[in-house]
């Protein structure tokens with residue numbers, strides 16, 4: 001009897017302990033705050049990770065608490081939520097994806113199947129970079145540009161305004177550029193083209209290649 005009462009008392013809290021669901025915890029950066037300088041400064045990373053990204057996570061937890069979606073994983077929320085709940089879930093997902101692909105010691109070139117797909121679609125890595133830079137500079141306002149794969153493993157570039165995410169279109173994200181001003185304004189002011197170009201020496205093609213290999217399974 002006592003056991004039954006105890007179980008009933010803790011039941012309302014149990015869905016909060018399911019792994020991968022709310023409340024979500026911000027991920028630590030996989031490198032030191034000053035590790036990406038001079039391309040991205042310590043001050044930018046501290047603001048970007050500790051204020052902006054962490055702010056989206058806090059807001060998401062606030063919005064999802066007590067709703068029917070509270071038991072969903074972050075990816076389920078990104079795929080199905082609407083309005084402010086979607087915006088904050090996608091911004092959490094997008095930022096983790098963005099930070100994870102950067103490294104102070106990146107694999108400097110794509111390899112294997114990803115390299116073959118890039119050459120098939122864009123002709124060369126340099127042309128891919130050129131087209132992605134152009135898409136990033138040309139995106140009006142805030143948003144993200146993405147290298148994505150479709151279900152057949154074919155590559156393309158997508159630009160999404162605000163908290164857009166290609167998972168909504170059934171595409172698999174491989175690489176993203178954050179073109180919100182908060183990502184670069186401290187270091188580059190209004191010079192988005194310079195900020196976007198500065199990202200390439202930090203892109204870990206090993207991470208991008210692993211994402212592609214997973215997408216092609």
Ligand code: MN
Pocket residue numbers: 048052095178180182183
């Ligand atoms: Mn950002």
